[in-house]
Amino acid sequence: MLPLSFSARNLSRSWIRTLQISGGTCLAALLLMAAAAFELGMRRTLSDQADPANVIILGKGSEESIQRSEIPVRTAAILSSSVKGLKSSLGQIHVSPQILYNGYLDCAGRKDETSIRGVDSAAPRVHKDFQLLSGNWPAPGQLMVGRHAATQMGLSPSALIEGTKVVIDNQTFTISGTFAVPGSLLEAEVWMNLHELLQLTKRDTLSCVVATLDGAEFGDLEAFAASRLDLEVAVVREKDYYARLSGFYAPIRAMVWLCSALVAFGAIFGGFNTLFTAFSGRKRELAALQAIGFPRWQLALSLLQESLLACLLGAAVALFVAIYALDGLQASFAGGVFTLRFGPGVLLLGLASSVLLAVIGLIAPVWVTLRPSLVDSLR
């Protein structure tokens, strides 16, 4: 058998070619991993948003959009008193009336659109992972920002710190604190007092009510919605709502895959072409080794080792960049902000794709160099 060092040394024949092969593999693996991280990050953020025990009560006909939904303000109180078996703790029922409003937030002369949620003190009870990272719950004239709100608005995180004055619809508010709801889209929002937002937006309706089930069944809330025709509400499981929302973003994810695939294809094709040129230029040398007695499978194995070494070199760079430069980066989209996570599955995808490229890229050169008769190859 030809030793592995033979394959390793063959990489030094032309460093430019080796770099082209490794670079092509690196780019392709990186794009694939980035696309996978994007897909997983967005999916996970949308699915993590949902608590299986939560139910959203929103306006009939607006089941697909909380923003468009309008329900009477009294809905929360009626729900709390009508439906038994809703979760409660310390005597407080987990029913949270909310307004979701897309407005412009003016910060240091820069105006950016953002999601503003009007909430009361019940909100942390239904969004159970809520954490107040700094500052206080907003008092009148104040609001608090999710830890990714600045990213969502294209601002630096330091632009929305505690004490900063911001303007919404000509009214000035002071940032009272920063909150987190790990892995959730809520982290890209701005939260303020429900009644203040009602006044600010001059509306007399809520967007929705979020309730947490305990002993009650989903059917009980469906029955509530059906019996209270005066409220004109519908109920939807929180996980179903965000699953539908995730489906809404499927074309964006598909576009990310498509763009990655197109660029990766160019990189792969360039790498394949270089691999082909590198190996087919050694046709006579490989024929001479066959003449000495090396069987074709051993030579093919040696070429595979060489191809794997070059591609794994590229994969190593791609994994390094993914782990140390891209992991944890935040990407924003219309619905919020999510984090690119390069977990073991995504990294394995990058590694596996590099191995696959090494193997597939070898087929044509092996066919051209080792298949013809020895006499033809030596000529």
Add this chain to the structure above:
Amino acid sequence: MFITCQNITKSFKKGDQIITPLQALTLDLEKGSFTALMGPSGSGKTTLLNLLAGIDSPSSGRLEVAGTDITRLSRSQLGAWRAQNIGYIFQLYHLVPVLTAYENVELPLLLQPLSAAERHKRVCTALDLVALSDRAEHFPRQLSGGQEQRVAIARAIVADPPLLVADEPTGDLDAASAKAILQLLRQLVNDLGKTIVMVTHDAKAAAVADRILHLEKGQLVSDI
């Protein structure tokens, strides 16, 4: 006889034409002989050399080399047979550029079940024989043409094959290097009892051989 060719013909199709570079050739070569194959281009001498080396197979006829009817061997069997029986010396050496002279010579031994120590011993012996022990760690690009060919000869003999085939081994060398290579080949026959078949266009090179065969249009026309 060490080599027996009985009525061997080699033909192949090229487009619509059937080319027959070797036609019904019958030939015997003794063990320990040095034979030169001469003839104009297209006379069939390289075809004959490739058939003897098991690199090509005849279209018909019987070809026995070192006691094996190689016409009956498959492509993979021929490879294993070559590793044991043939040392091939190419006109353009065909050394692997990323390997040192030592590693190039060691290549055929990687196909044998030998220990590293045994391989080392054999490589050193082969390099000694071609007087290149002091160039063992040099890469081919650091050697002259004559030295490269000597490394190629060391590679051809290191596995101790009984038959050496050489395709114009001096064709790419200056006169002094060519003379040294021919002397080395002669020495391999005289001292080690190797059988050598060499293709050459050069009458001076052929003069080193014991026997000179002239081929024309695929047939043997003289045997000196």
